[in-house]
Every structure is written in structure tokens, then in C-alpha cells.
Amino acid sequence: MSPEFSDQTKKKIEEVLSRYPRKEAAILPLLHLTQREFGCISNEEEKIVAEILGIKPIKVREVVSFYTMLNPKPVGKYHIQVCSNLSCFLMEAEELIDYLKEKLGIEPGETTPDKKFTLTTVECLGACDQAPSMMINFDYYGHLDKKKIDELLDKLK
Amino acid sequence: MEEKLLTRHFDLKNLYKIEVYLKEVGYQAVKRALKEMKPEEILEEVKNANLRGRGGAGFPAGVKWGFVPQDVDKPKYLCVNADEGEPGTFKDRYIMSHNPHLMIEGIIITCFCVGIHTAFIYIRGEYEAIALRLEQAISEAYKKGFLGKNILETGFDLDVFVHRGAGAYICGEETGLLESLEGKRGHPRLKPPFPASIGLFQCPTVINNVETISNIPQIILNGAEWFLKKGLPKDGGTRIFGVSGVVKNPGIYELPLGTNLKDIIFKYAGGMKEGKKLKAVFPGGMSAPILKADEINIKMDFDSLVEAESMLGSAAIIVIDEETSMLDVLKVVTRFYSHESCGQCTPCRIGNSWINKIIKRIAAGGGKRGDIDNIIRLASNMMGKTLCPLGDAAAMPILSITKKFRKEIESYTAN
Numbered sequence: 001m002s003p004e005f006s007d008q009t010k011k012k013i014e015e016v017l018s019r020y021p022r023k024e025a026a027i028l029p030l031l032h033l034t035q036r037e038f039g040c041i042s043n044e045e046e047k048i049v050a051e052i053l054g055i056k057p058i059k060v061r062e063v064v065s066f067y068t069m070l071n072p073k074p075v076g077k078y079h080i081q082v083c084s085n086l087s088c089f090l091m092e093a094e095e096l097i098d099y100l101k102e103k104l105g106i107e108p109g110e111t112t113p114d115k116k117f118t119l120t121t122v123e124c125l126g127a128c129d130q131a132p133s134m135m136i137n138f139d140y141y142g143h144l145d146k147k148k149i150d151e152l153l154d155k156l157k
Numbered sequence: 158m159e160e161k162l163l164t165r166h167f168d169l170k171n172l173y174k175i176e177v178y179l180k181e182v183g184y185q186a187v188k189r190a191l192k193e194m195k196p197e198e199i200l201e202e203v204k205n206a207n208l209r210g211r212g213g214a215g216f217p218a219g220v221k222w223g224f225v226p227q228d229v230d231k232p233k234y235l236c237v238n239a240d241e242g243e244p245g246t247f248k249d250r251y252i253m254s255h256n257p258h259l260m261i262e263g264i265i266i267t268c269f270c271v272g273i274h275t276a277f278i279y280i281r282g283e284y285e286a287i288a289l290r291l292e293q294a295i296s297e298a299y300k301k302g303f304l305g306k307n308i309l310e311t312g313f314d315l316d317v318f319v320h321r322g323a324g325a326y327i328c329g330e331e332t333g334l335l336e337s338l339e340g341k342r343g344h345p346r347l348k349p350p351f352p353a354s355i356g357l358f359q360c361p362t363v364i365n366n367v368e369t370i371s372n373i374p375q376i377i378l379n380g381a382e383w384f385l386k387k388g389l390p391k392d393g394g395t396r397i398f399g400v401s402g403v404v405k406n407p408g409i410y411e412l413p414l415g416t417n418l419k420d421i422i423f424k425y426a427g428g429m430k431e432g433k434k435l436k437a438v439f440p441g442g443m444s445a446p447i448l449k450a451d452e453i454n455i456k457m458d459f460d461s462l463v464e465a466e467s468m469l470g471s472a473a474i475i476v477i478d479e480e481t482s483m484l485d486v487l488k489v490v491t492r493f494y495s496h497e498s499c500g501q502c503t504p505c506r507i508g509n510s511w512i513n514k515i516i517k518r519i520a521a522g523g524g525k526r527g528d529i530d531n532i533i534r535l536a537s538n539m540m541g542k543t544l545c546p547l548g549d550a551a552a553m554p555i556l557s558i559t560k561k562f563r564k565e566i567e568s569y570t571a572n
Contacts, residue, residue, distance in 0.1 A: 024340035066342040067323035087401035128401035
């Protein structure tokens with residue numbers, strides 16, 4: 001059975017569709033909503049979005065595969081995205097990435113067996129003044145060091 | 158202390174709420190523009206102010222607006238470029254999170270001037286919290302009658318929507334942005350036609366950066382002449398410089414265009430971190446050709462940096478210290494561009510990934526004679542040979558680093 005949106009999301013989808021003169025333009029907002037609701041955009045979700053927009057599922061796949069924030073596979077409850085671009089690199093981001101790998105026991109791109117954490121290295125997050133920085137789901141954290149990472153991760157249940 | 162214009166009110170608590178903004182600043186510029194000025198007068202003022210684009214290219218905003226044909230029976234659109242993806246750049250995040258109503262005022266005036274009734278703010282996907290804040294600010298502006306139908310009873314209608322990207326550097330390129338907003342992969346378009354005539358949904362479109370748009374209200378309130386005096390004759394106003402890297406006080410510094418780079422690093426940003434020595438600086442985002450430590454006694458404006466064979470770009474200053482290996486810098490730079498190339502143009506798609514492979518091989522100890530010349534050849538083959546500026550943006554740091562730090566890079570390939 002294909003997954004179904006909550007009533008609240010259905011309402012939001014209607015509102016989003018009304019913003020654009022062409023339906024397809026609503027694809028990114030729709031994919032954000034889909035990912036929020038179902039955790040990822042796999043084949044099933046692609047089909048649902050395609051149906052709403054009246055396009056072929058392959059058209060949705062084309063878009064999903066282009067944008068790094070859209071996950072074709074499920075991620076952990078907490079998605080840790082560490083910036084590895086220049087300003088963060090200059091502030092020892094690599095050491096932090098190594099520390100996270102060791103602490104979580106996974107490589108970038110992997111999820112812990114308990115599905116709690118996914119670790120990803122990403123390009124510039126636009127928080128260079130707070131380097132080294134990372135995101136946990138949609139929250140930004142900056143001026144990181146090992147101690148701060150310990151404190152942050154300990155708080156996550 | 159230099160006079161701040163755009164960031165002047167940033168310290169005010171809850172400035173992002175319309176009650177605070179109305180009390181302290183007030184939508185005065187919108188009132189003046191819509192009630193007392195004709196669109197032609199606004200255009201003239203913005204043209205005279207020599208407000209150059211703050212996203213990176215530095216194209217004069219007024220001239221861009223002037224390219225939009227007035228006698229078409231299609232809708233016209235404004236896209237505010239809030240994709241802010243150039244490494245080292247974080248100024249627009251500050252404007253949008255601290256003072257969203259300033260930008261909204263700029264949007265209203267721009268749309269009134271050009272005859273636009275729908276505006277989209279294309280914001281990078283990672284800035285979710287800021288997107289929510291913008292939506293809140295927009296809804297407040299609707300409630301107060303600054304957006305929607307018959308704004309301030311002038312008969313002018315305008316709707317503004319926030320559109321979130323989803324993680325693609327190339328969507329900061331204006332035509333990549335348009336494709337993305339239309340619901341496609343962010344593949345840049347061949348120009349011409351330019352977006353001013355054929356843009357979003359094949360309609361005339363203005364695309365301006367957040368900081369550019371946010372400058373409009375003060376130009377309306379104080380006039381072009383005043384604005385020019387705050388910057389340079391060919392380059393009006395201030396610039397929000399974002400300093401990051403190995404400095405004591407990274408952050409944003411709003412200063413007049415033409416401020417010396419050395420002063421920005423050593424005076425405003427507090428100089429190098431304890432015990433670190435300056436080695437090199439990217440003066441305008443990571444795409445700008447690099448400057449060596451002895452080349453930073455330079456004015457930060459579009460023309461001075463072109464003269465120094467670099468560019469002001471997004472005015473993002475990335476400071477690199479002596480202990481950092483330039484090979485490592487190249488590794489980060491080339492990894493980024495090979496990841497972000499959209500893949501349409503062969504020189505960029507193949508060139509970037511090839512150069513990145515060579516750099517990684519050198520870093521792993523497998524450097525060979527001829528590697529550097531090969532990198533230079535591949536990078537030169539990207540310059541000016543791609544649909545959009547990403548090819549150049551990648552080639553410029555690579556070529557400047559291999560030129561200015563050739564000996565150091567060579568030392569890694571020696572064995």
C-alpha cells in the first residue's frame with residue numbers, strides 16, 4: 001500500500017500548488033514536504049509526487065538525483081552534516097569528522113545500526129564565521145570542538 | 158567607526174518582527190516610492206546610484222531592471238537570489254535572519270518600479286529556519302497591507318513566495334536558479350536570451366541578490382548622490398564583507414566599497430589567530446583568484462580587484478595561514494567544483510573531476526613530473542568554454558594557486 005500524506009500536509013500541498021503558474025514548479029516544495037513526512041524519497045514516494053504533479057515518475061527521479069538534500073534512502077533519526085569546505089577545513093573540520101567517525105563507528109554516508117545517526121560530509125553550509133560548523137537535522141551548530149560534539153550528541157535521545 | 162547602512166539596526170532586539178521594524182525603521186521607503194514616485198523616477202535613481210550586484214558578478218542593478226521590456230502582455234517576475242552557496246559567503250543569512258523586512262521593502266519597490274506582481278525568494282535549502290522567518294515576515298507584511306492587493310491603496314498588487322532549494326551550488330547561477338524554480342534540475346541556460354526578456358516560465362524576469370535588493374530602500378530614502386558618497390563614484394554604497402578562516406574575529410563587517418583588504422583582516426577582523434602567520438587570501442569567495450600575503454594591500458572594490466587579476470565576487474574573504482598546505486587547499490577547491498559541476502559542459506564536468514583526481518594522487522604521494530602542467534592545461538580548457546560561469550569559477554582558484562604557489566605544489570610532486 002502506498003503511503004499517504006497527513007491531512008495537514010495535504011492542505012499545505014494545495015497551498016503550495018496554487019503559488020505557481022505551472023504545476024511542475026511545485027516539485028521542490030513538494031519533495032521537501034514528502035521527505036519530512038516519510039523520511040526519504042524512494043520509488044514509492046516518487047510515484048506519489050509524480051501523480052500529484054501529473055508527470056512521469058522518471059521526471060521526479062531526475063530532480064531527486066540532482067539535489068544533495070533529497071535522500072533516496074532513509075537516514076537516521078539525527079542526520080549529522082558536517083561542513084568540509086574551505087573555511088571549516090581551515091578550522092580543523094577534518095579532525096572533527098574523524099572524531100565523529102570514531103565516536104559513531106560509521107563512515108560518512110553511513111547510518112548507525114540502531115538507525116539513530118547518519119553522518120554526512122557536506123560542502124559549504126554558509127556558516128563560515130562559525131567554523132567549524134555542522135547541522136543536526138535542520139539546526140546549525142558552530143565553533144565546534146570535540147567537547148561540544150560530546151555534549152550535543154549526549155543530549156540526543 | 159565607519160557608518161553602517163544595511164546592518165545599522167542589527168543590534169535591535171526582535172528587529173525581524175514587523176512591530177519593531179515599523180517603530181524603528183518603518184516601511185518609509187515603500188511609502189515614499191509607491192505614493193510619491195513614478196516607476197521611471199525610481200529606475201533613474203537606482204541607475205544613478207550605481208548599485209552593482211552583490212551576488213558576485215557586479216552588474217548594475219538599475220541597468221538590469223532597464224532591460225525588462227515594458228510592452229509585453231506576459232507576466233513579469235522577480236527572483237531574489239538567496240541561494241548563497243559561494244564558499245566563504247554568509248552575509249545574506251545575516252540580512253534575512255536579522256532584518257527580513259528591509260529585504261521585503263526592497264522587493265516591493267523593485268516590483269513596483271519594473272511592473273512585477275509576483276516575486277519568488279529562492280533560498281538555499283539548508284536555511285530552513287531562515288525560510289520560516291521570511292515566511293513569517295511576509296505574512297506580517299500582508300497583514301499590514303504592504304503586500305497583497307492594492308498596496309497602500311495605490312492599486313499596486315504584489316505576491317511574494319519563499320521557494321527553498323535543495324542543495325546545489327549551481328542554482329545560485331541565475332539561469333540554473335530559474336530552471337530549478339521551474340521544477341527541473343538546475344542546469345544553466347545558454348544566454349542570450351537573457352532572463353530580462355525570457356526568464357522564469359519564459360517571461361521577463363529580474364534576478365537580484367539579497368544584499369542588492371536590501372540596498373534599494375535607502376537609495377529611495379536618501380537619493381543616489383548620497384549613496385554614491387557612501388562608496389565610490391562607479392560603485393555606490395557599502396559592502397558586507399564576510400571574513401572567515403584563521404582570523405581572531407570571523408564575522409560580517411559592513412564597510413565602504415574601496416576599504417583596504419589589509420585593514421579588513423588586521424583591523425576589523427582582529428588579525429590572525431594567536432601564533433598564526435598569513436599565507437594567502439581569497440578576497441571574493443573561493444571562486445576568486447587567490448592573493449598572496451604580500452598582495453593584500455589593495456582596495457576592495459570591483460575595479461581594483463580586477464586590476465589585481467582577482468575579483469570582488471561575493472566579498473567573502475577567506476584567510477589562510479602559513480601552516481596550511483596549498484595542496485590541501487587545492488584538494489578542497491577541486492573536490493567542491495567536481496561535486497558541484499552540473500555536468501552539462503564537458504570541459505567543466507571532465508576537467509574538474511580529472512583535476513581533483515590528480516590532486517588526490519599527488520596528496521597520496523603519487524605525484525609525477527608534468528602533473529602541474531596538466532592541471533594548468535585542464536583548467537585553462539575550462540576558462541570561457543562553458544555555458545555558465547562555474548567553469549571559470551573553478552579554473553580561477555586552480556590557475557592562481559598553481560601559478561603563485563607553484564614551487565610549493567611542485568615540492569609535493571618531486572618524488
